[in-house]
Amino acid sequence: VNSYIEKLSVSSKRCGSNLCIGLDPDLSRIPHDFLPHSAPEDRLVAFCNTIVDLTRPFAAAYKPNVAFFEALGAPAFSAFDSVVKHIGGTTPVIADAKRGDIGNTGRQYRIAFFDAFGVDALTVNPWMGMDTLEPYLDAPGKAIYVLVLTSNPGSADFMRADEDTTASAALKLTRALHERNKSSETHIGMVVGATKPALLPPFLEAHTDASLLIPGFGAQGGDADAVINLLATHHGLPLLNVSRDILYPVNPDGHWKDNVVNAASIWSKKLLVSHGH
């Protein structure tokens, strides 16, 4: 077994869930009374670290969204580094950075995320071709999650031509990922959206052992029960991601920290795929 999958499996069993918590730290949504006089980068880091402290019992993995750090400008990656270090070594960290570039540039992204920040996994954009994945594929303890089919309306433009995905770029890609994964030291997983579960079966059948990263629950309206039913017969170890509904729960009662804990607890119970992992 790939050692990334092993680490993820241990973490998932520990919390009894397939919940991945997406860290999208939006300065305009952080509670106003939380460190109001601190610098933006310090508020952002402290907010993420507080979320992590509150939600550790419920999260199989964390997925910091690099864009929300980059919006800080110059301090972006020291802030990102602080949060990754705070999460620590036992819960897998997936950098949601959606990188993709030719070989000599791809190697720099690999150095950045796998070596300098030491995250466990990276989301990768395959538009420029299968050769752009190669720089990431010799890292036994790591994974990439390749963008196969996302939840936004624009996923119809290039990933899938229409609801019939059988001739789509996304399905061609899925088959190529499954094939390449057989000889890859790095696990090759996939990002697939949750908002249209009916589209998923051909992808699950084409890459039978992929770890799936499935965003779209909560604010984006993905149907958890439908997706969980589909996953029951898939061999990969899935992660179902919730970001905004846990970080910024809409609940006028109670302190925001209690609301975060409640939201994480509810989603953690709800997003459990029971097929023996």
Next chain:
Amino acid sequence: VNSYIEKLSVSSKRCGSNLCIGLDPDLSRIPHDFLPHSAPEDRLVAFCNTIVDLTRPFAAAYKPNVAFFEALGAPAFSAFDSVVKHIGGTTPVIADAKRGDIGNTGRQYRIAFFDAFGVDALTVNPWMGMDTLEPYLDAPGKAIYVLVLTSNPGSADFMRADEDTTASAALKLTRALHERNKSSETHIGMVVGATKPALLPPFLEAHTDASLLIPGFGAQGGDADAVINLLATHHGLPLLNVSRDILYPVNPDGHWKDNVVNAASIWSKKLLVSHGH
């Protein structure tokens, strides 16, 4: 006229060239005797700033490749910020970051590059769909260069199915960009590769006024004369990019700084598209 195009036009006339210099600062290729005792981030910034000082008379634009900064880890974006500031206000700066994500995440990338770093243009990856471009399109002084057709072998996987690109995703994308550009405040340009000039005409005809960013000269072997001939009848203001051949010229004679100046001077003269811009 879009004010980005105006700024680029002034800069291009000033140096009499369409040369864009790509800043790919690779620590393993920076001359060993250049600040050997400094921290990696300081060496990297000083090297880029030296390249900029040496090549200002020859460059219509600079294209820092964000990946090479990210490889620094935590200090990545303060280093990037320093180099962007050093280039200053009159020569356009294109952040080669190839970002692409759904709306609320795309907005963070837009804030990072257009607002926090204040670059003039950003390369953007369209795989997730046309809606992912929207966050960048209300910035009158800015441009995006969308990845349409790259030079690497993998460009055959999803961008173009084969040498006949008439039914390709890349050409469909080009038509959509041309249409969207008519009502966009931000200029919508395109990245197209130089290594196969014969593939370019349908793209030039489908987006007639796009500023083109054309990598692939020098180390990647693009045919400059063939590309320049094709561009003579296109209405966009093109940038032809050289990175490694200027930053790391292979020439055992002379000091490396002289070699950089010579290489920039030669490429600057060679990469001039004469169609009245």
